[in-house]
Amino acid sequence: MDMALEVAVAAIKIFIVVNVVQLVVAYMIYVERKVIAHAQLRLGPMRVGWHGLLQPIADGLKLFLKEDIVPDKADRIVFVLAPVMVLVPALVVYAVLPFSATFYITQINIGLFFVLAISSLGVFGVVMAGWASNSKYSLLGALRSAAQMLSYEIFLGFSVIGPLMLAGSLNLQEIVHAQRDVWFVFYQPVAFIVFFVAALAETNRAPFDLPEAETELVAGFHTEYSGMKFAFFFLAEYASMMVISTIGIVLFFGGWEGPDFIPLPGFVWYCLKLGAFMFVFIWLRATLPRYRYDQLMRVGWKFMFPLVMLNIFLTGFLKYLFL
């Protein structure tokens, strides 16, 4: 009986989280459009609802009702599966993310590792989409994307090691608890910078958005997609932005914990930090030009990699000395 209850509670949690995530993601797109618009002296969506607030819903409806085109020479099965393969890992990761001290679906002892493992699967969808479309732009985009995501995954993985060494656990909850006094971003600024850059690259955000660089490759791996399948890619991108922001918050900014003198609930703190993170993402997109492919790789391997290795070494050394 207990088990049935457990399952039921878990199912409800999953239902809530997934739906909330979808909604939040939809509105994140709205926020992005608004923020970018204001950065660019525009107003952004204004027509649907007050200040365009219903715009995401209208967009969703539009995409949902659009004709679903599968190119003639495409590999049908893979083509259809690709967006799913992108979206599902992005959503699965939410299973272990702590939104507050009490609100999470589950917590496992290798939580962070789980996140890294599952989010590394996103690249499959991209590669599948690129290949199945049977288009040169898509293939080029997919190859770039795969190379980019694979290499930056390494820096992402290495950059979290510093905080991990300080926290001494892979459990996300415990990592948050370990920063009750001082956020790790103050101990690990270098790791945070590398993490943030790698996060940008992992989520294909500017200035690393070359997989979908519209000026060169039309739209990269999802050139041939339309309708709901395209929406899946979109959702997945923003969902993984949220994931990576959450990880950043948990690892470097004390998760849902805020300063004691401001009595706000944990979830609110989380939302505030998430909002700040997302704002930086959008801000960067509004500001920076795009890297070239080879420069991206060079930055990764010749700059970030030594930096993060040095950071790990120093952290270990200092931890050995002082802790």
Place this chain on the structure above:
Amino acid sequence: MIELAWLIPVFPVIGVLINGLFGRHVGEKAGPIASVMAGLSLLVVLGIASQMIFGAGGSHTVPLWTWVEAGSFSASMSFLIDPLSTIMLLVVAGVGFLVHVYAVGYMHGDPGYPRFFTYLNLFMLSMFLLVLGDNYLVMFVGWEGVGLCSYLLIGFWYEKQSASDAGKKAFIVNRIGDAGFLLGMFLIWTLTGSLTYTEVFQAAPEMSAAMASAVGLLLFVGAVGKSAQIPLYVWLPDAMEGPTPVSALIHAATMVTAGVYMVARTSPIYVMGPDAMSVIAIVGALTGLFAASIGLVQNDIKRVLAYSTVSQLGFMFMALGVGAFAAGIFHLMTHAFFKGLLFLGSGSVIHALHHAPEDQQQDMRYMGGLKDKMPVTYWTFLIGAVAIAGVPPLAGFWSKDEILANAFFTGHYTVWIMGTVAAFMTAFYMFRLIFMTFHGEMRVDHHAREHIHESPATMTVPLIILAVLSVIGGVIPGFPPEAGWIHRFLAPSLAKVPAGGHATDQGVHLMNAAAGGGHSGPAVVLLIILAIAVAVGGIALAWHMYVRDTEAPNRLYERFRGLYRLLLEKYYIDEIYQACIVEPTYKLMRGLWTFDAKVVDGAVNGSSLITVISSRFSGIFDLRTVDGAVNGTASFIRFFSQVFKYLQSGMVQNYLFVMLLGIFVMLSAYLFR
């Protein structure tokens, strides 16, 4: 001194490290460095040998460390110093050092100079391991090591297509043999639970004859590959693509004798398996005769020597096969002296001719009359040739005569006849070589003539030393025949063929008597006279054909055109192998594809099939005449190549399938144990 045995392989390691890692900086100093290292090893060896010969004797184990330990299996890295390994060490270190010195001059100016000496030292290391090891595993490491070095050295001039091909050929052919060796090792371990010589040999008398034969034959497959016996000899003539010092060191004196050493070392097992010994005797005799016959007509100076080596190795196996282990080792030793000498001498000739066109440097038809230009080379070469021909009192006579005598006395009359014929051919082709190269008119290319000169001292000094050894190396340890010092010295290391239960026990007591105290009586004297007669006859015939009546070869050629071509093209063995691997008959393949299962079955049962068939053949062959044996060899080879063809379909998946079947067999063995 014996405790310092570990030092022997250490010096080559140092040489390898210096030349291998800093080759670019060392440059031309690599040769002296490597030579010094080889010399230091030789010093240690000499020390140990003097202690063994003049002092302690007996058998000493020098443990170093425990190497592999897995379950009940353990193997240690330890060295065994006993008379057998002492003799081998002397040969390896002695000839090795001389070749190093020689190579310093010979390889001068080669762009790969440090690399060459790295390989050479690596080879010394491997060879020392092979000889010194006190168990089969260490020996196998050395065994593989020399195989690797052989590959590296044959293919040393890798930018030459033929050289790298020859290297690959040697490597692949050796792998086939090594598989047999490995299986033999496994079988030994299964039967005795150990790989250490002492333990194995203690357990050996309990083996059944069939098992001992099986072990012996499997190990012999390894020896066949390494020592270039029929049917796996094909790599050795091609190996002459390597630099001449390599030919002298590896393909005359040391590596190819590893098989002989291994069989001699395993003698306690072999004496338990008379069938295996018969196979060895037959294969050895056939190889001796067969290679000698090819050697009769070759024109490339190094190829003649190569086939001569194959032939002499056949002699050694003949000796081992008839139970005369000591004679085999003795011949190994003397052969190392004179064949090393001959190879280095030929290298000296080639060195002198290196201004001649590429395809004429090694071709005897473009030599002649070099006697006056290169006196040292000529005289030392002559000594070597006389020695190999078996003229007393030079080294070859003593050992070869012993082998033939032993064959005769143990009742292997076929073997003895074949050996005698081969000895005749040996004398003939060696002097054919001498006469064509050094006598008569000079046929060298005009441009190259003025460049002909005697080689530098680093090359001639080793020649002289080896010549001296070729002169005295036989008579000192080998006199009186059948009862020389070497027999007494080696006796503790080698097993005796037990009386009774043996197909040829009529000769056993004779042979044992020979090992103990020497023969007496007219038979021995007659044999000696016959041997001398054969040698002199061969020389005389060569003199007749190549000095006195130079038209004779052409007349012979006109009459036996077919035979000549057959011999010149080495019985078309290479072509047959080639055709079987690269251009399989299309229709035959088609037909056989449908019998895939049969084919694979055939491959799996291949080794046992070989055993069965070869033993059957040995029965038949004993009845045949020499003439028939020559013809039979060809069909014998053809049969082998038919079988091996399916071993080499070239498709990975076939091989893997055989592996799978192996698992199948092993599981079956487990289930139905």
Place this chain on the structure above:
Amino acid sequence: MEIYFFYMFAGGMIITSLLMVTRANVIHAALLLVLTFFFLAGVFVLAGAEFLAAVQILLYAGGIMVLYLFSIMLMNVEVAVRMRQWHRQGVVVFVAVVLLGLQIWAVLGEVEFAAPKQWEWSLGATPGNVEAIGAVLYTKFLFPFEVASVLLLAAMIGAIVLAKRRIER
């Protein structure tokens, strides 16, 4: 409960791997193998090897298989699809593999296992945890670990040298 999950994962693995072996399209085969690895990760979790399961997904599914897809894309898949797929020795192999399977079945039938042992872990962590693996990996298996890293380096250099386009001199 656990056992049903096991059956689910095992069944999934067997089905996907069978499909993988029989596909003509290499991309499909590779993707099916990824699916197999997912199920395998599930089996690992059931066996208490969570870390290994995560490594399995991160490295195998996320890394190695992407490498496969990557290089498959560099080749011409469509031509290969139209070619004959099976080796000529296929039927014989099939029979042999089935026989081998029966044999393994027979062998397994003979084996009896003692009762499973319980974890005894002194560090207070649960088995399967990173800490447990780390403690073993960096003490008892430190040398093999280093050797493995050298192996990786060698493989990397080897792969680069092999796959590098040859430049004519």
Place this chain on the structure above:
Amino acid sequence: MIPMTHFLVLGAILFLIGAAGVLMRRNAIIILLSIELMLNAVNVTFVGFSRHLADMTGQVFGIFVITVAACEAAVGLAILIALNRDRTMVNVDEVNLLKW
């Protein structure tokens, strides 16, 4: 607790499927994939034994197997790419010259 035999049977089945794939298919990529499957079949038994014997060694060796698999994939694919570049095909049974 899942019985030990289950792991072994699963491992054996996967191994055999992999072996069949290696031996029966012509496409070199599928063969490589099948080899990966075989390696993982071994991992199943490793992990099974690790659980059964309550010993981490099995899992550690699982990690080593994955390392080896990574090396194998890298080198194997490099060879394939080189082969594909030279011959424009990836069928293993056409590569039987025993030399390059």
Place this chain on the structure above:
Amino acid sequence: MPDEVVENSEETNGAPDSEESAEEIAEAVKTPPGEDLKEVVESAFPGAVLEQSAYEDDEDEATFVLDVDSIVAVCTHLRDHGDALFKLLTDLTAAHYPEAEDPFEMLYHLYSFEHNRRLRLKVRIKEGRAVPTVSGVWTSADWMEREVYDLFGIEFEGHPDLRRILLPDNWGSHPMRKDYPLEGRGERIYTKPKRKEIGE
């Protein structure tokens, strides 16, 4: 860096003196425009300049008429000679005079940075006569000659890649000729498609 640029250019590039340019014009009036250049050409190729003219004695309108065969040599000479240094091929075009004896006139507008002057070269050719290409002298001639070929139908000998550039590859006629019909469907003559992609 931008600051440097500005500073550097300020030193040498003040407001130009309008009187000076007036003086130059006055000087130019004295001698016939392009006389010095004619000497440059004639020194190497005597008699190469068949005609010399200039609109209203404007030095920038100096025009030489050359023989069609000497055009490449003269162009190379004019590009490299120290007194000419016409490094820039400003424009290359043609004009069609259907009634004239040589109905096509090739026009080369050259400019010299060093001497800040222009020169126009003319070549008169008959219908169907191919002109040697100057794309070896100035790479920029490549596309311009293609355009002339496209619009006038004049062929260029030795041109590396002579095909239509503005009009479709299967366009049947050359619209800048004076006899090209301005109305009706007559001008839309398509030939069989003859596509030529790069590298073919």
Place this chain on the structure above:
Amino acid sequence: MVGVANVSRIEQQSTLHGTEELVINMGPQHPSTHGVLRVILKLDGETVNDLDCDIGYLHRGTEKIGENINYTMFIPYTDRLDYIAAPSNNLAWVTAVEKFFDWEIPMRAQYIRSMVGELSRIASHLLWLATHALDIGAMTVFLWCFREREMVLDLFETAFGGRLTVNAFRLGGLHEDVPDKFLQLTQEFADIFPSRVDDYETLLTNNRIWLQRTRDVGIISAEDAMDLGLTGPIIRGSGVKWDLRRAKPYAAYPYLDFVVPIGENGDIYDRYLVRIEELRQSIYIIQQCLEQLPGGPVSCKTPRTIKPPEGEIYHSIENPKGEFGFYIVSDGTTTPYRVRIRPPSFINLGGLKKLCVGQLVADVVAIIGSIDIVLGECDR
């Protein structure tokens, strides 16, 4: 330094064998080819091995039209050539035709011509900067530039009634005097604009990514630039100090002070800097014009029908894109016998292959952006 590296990379790539080239179509509907340009790229991986431009999608036979209508009627057609900077084209045409006559163009008209010409230069460079930055991924600059371009277009509208195709000038001067409001608004614009240029530079000039994308990419030496016939900011970016406003002054330029900016390396970044500096110089010129603007008529007396004497002239001015010239053959009638347009975009685009081969795909986009082409003028 990196130029050398590029060259060696090209050499390496060209000796490779056994790899398949990837042929990719960029355009004509590609977002970053600035109109209907189709570029066929042959790629080796991401490196460009060969490239071919397919142009002519916008070919309207403008030269042919010019041979069939009279001199005044052709003015609006010139608007449609470089439609980004329409008044400049007008200026080129009217000054070219005026060369046939010895009319005294009033100074007020000359100043207004110069001023409007500079305004059109600003409009053109702003559009270039906007799209170039967008190509490289900086999307905010795009809209910022459009804000100022909008102001310039408003100025055109105030003065001449049109925004894009302005049809600003007439033979002999202007159609009518500009309204005072125009001068007032122009003054406001001139006051505000320099700070706006600073804003763009804040986003780009020292941006590390921008530097990486543009520096040492698409390098062209001065010699090569001359050989390829490149003009305008491109050749100035390669270090050739040459501007037709200085070399062959027209309109009021002889009386105006400004600097001709040049670059050093001839890469995309230098071309960017040159154009940015030209924006500032243009505003400087406009301010001078406003200060010095004389009164008086805006047009000289011209005959009712324009009939130039027989003859041929070539006249060119410094357009934003480069040297924009007309070769006119007059047969003494009211219509020109031959009108040849010397289009800078067309000739500059001819150098694309030289600039792009050996670079990466992403650079092709940046290089096309740095050439700054308008297909209306390129195809004519």
